[in-house]
Amino acid sequence: ICAVYVVLGTAMEELSMILLTVPLFFPVVTALGFDPIWFGIIVVIVVQIGLISPPVGMNIFVVKSLLRHLTIGTVFRGVLPFNVALVALLAIIVAFPQLATWLPGFMK
Template sequence: WRVLYQVLVESARTTAMLFTILIAAMLFSGFVNFTSMPGDLKDWILAQGFGPLMVVGAMMLIYVLLGTIMEELSMVLLTIPVFFPIVTGLGFDPVWFGVLIVLVVQIGLISPPVGMNLFVLNALLKDVRLGDIFRGVWLFVLMLVLALVAVLEFQPLALWLPGFMR
């Protein structure tokens, strides 16, 4: 019973943390929509003469950088209210943007120094040092970055399969 109690307490803590993040993200999203910041930001970006793909590419770079220092759920919940209206305002498909987000989150999950999956792997493989895992993951990061660039440049790669569901 003691173990069950500890599991329930830990589950309640985790759930409370996730709901706190969700509530904060909802408040932030409401604030962002109230101030019409995404529309103003989109207009400013287009006035600067940046191309739509360059804007989305810059967003992906921001996501990759944030993914190396931030937990993924928090990163996505805090940035989607700002980035999603800009992307749809630029005329891009929301499903395509969602696939890009999934790719950058995967890059964040295996990129040092936060790379949550690397720490899980280290916990499972007790005889392998964390530094060895960090060194071994770079090829996978490179492959995910190449996949991100391919999907960024060729939207049909991300929209082919979901196209059958419409």
């Protein structure tokens, strides 16, 4: 599921991607016994990874249009640390889902 979001994120904007895919994936994820809040957090993180990933990465072109003096390659290199950090965050939240559900758990 994460790979689908990353691939879609390179070509689509986030709202369209979420509106098209969550109704398909949510029943599967809940049927498998995963927490819906955890799934929502994972979706948001993976969508953001897709939006700053080459080759299309919509947010990259927003930054490029604001900073016209930079080349697109420079912008992609500048975003790389953020992409690495988001992938690390995703790995941590997948490995330890309690981190994503701890604070919302107080609202029950």
